[in-house]
Amino acid sequence: MQQRNVRILRIKKQIVFGYGNIANYVTLFGLTMSLVSCFFALNANIKLSAVFLILSGVCDLFDGVIARKIKRTEPEKEFGVQLDTVADVVSFGVTPAIIVFSTAGAVWYALLIYVFYIICAVNRLAYFNTTAATGASAAYYRGLPVTYIALILPVVLLFRSAAASVITLAAVGILFILNIKISKPRGIWYALFPVIAVILIILWWFL
Numbered sequence: 001m002q003q004r005n006v007r008i009l010r011i012k013k014q015i016v017f018g019y020g021n022i023a024n025y026v027t028l029f030g031l032t033m034s035l036v037s038c039f040f041a042l043n044a045n046i047k048l049s050a051v052f053l054i055l056s057g058v059c060d061l062f063d064g065v066i067a068r069k070i071k072r073t074e075p076e077k078e079f080g081v082q083l084d085t086v087a088d089v090v091s092f093g094v095t096p097a098i099i100v101f102s103t104a105g106a107v108w109y110a111l112l113i114y115v116f117y118i119i120c121a122v123n124r125l126a127y128f129n130t131t132a133a134t135g136a137s138a139a140y141y142r143g144l145p146v147t148y149i150a151l152i153l154p155v156v157l158l159f160r161s162a163a164a165s166v167i168t169l170a171a172v173g174i175l176f177i178l179n180i181k182i183s184k185p186r187g188i189w190y191a192l193f194p195v196i197a198v199i200l201i202i203l204w205w206f207l
Contacts, residue, residue: 019079021072022066023066030091031090031091034092037050046103051205054150067080081129099157100114100162100168109166123176142181
């Protein structure tokens with residue numbers, strides 16, 4: 001009882017509630033990148049929008065790695081999972097839909113696909129949170145991780161085809177919720193993904 005009271009007093013002394021650590025800061029920085037991507041997309045600057053979406057994906061790739069390497073309490077771990085999921089809804093659910101909306105417009109079937117894509121992303125993230133809460137772990141993901149859109153969409157956008165972008169959202173949305181096994185990145189992949197990201201950023205910057 002005394003320990004619990006001490007913990008409550010410590011929480012009350014905090015000016016801002018939550019848990020601050022380097023992993024959560026990286027998550028929030030990635031969220032910032034995706035929000036900037038949205039703003040550029042709404043301003044019809046697809047070049048910078050794609051670049052910032054890629055940067056957001058790189059942040060998401062490494063916040064989990066950092067989190068596993070630092071010492072955290074159980075509440076900090078749970079907060080990190082929830083924070084990452086909420087950020088991912090915006091970064092890889094809403095942001096890609098806004099980017100494609102800014103290129104393909106508000107045609108009725110495209111609007112349906114934007115909504116479908118976001119719903120699939122939210123569903124997948126909710127499922128991920130559920131499995132994380134039960135302690136389930138495996139060497140693979142069920143369905144395509146939402147972060148992958150940060151590499152897929154910038155490649156498709158290079159072709160300057162609104163139809164291709166809309167179709168990509170529909171296809172990726174289905175892959176988010178499809179019960180298929182996707183190997184988790186490890187080892188060399190953590191070096192390869194940033195290299196791919198840099199190549200894409202260079203392509204967008206000079207094309």
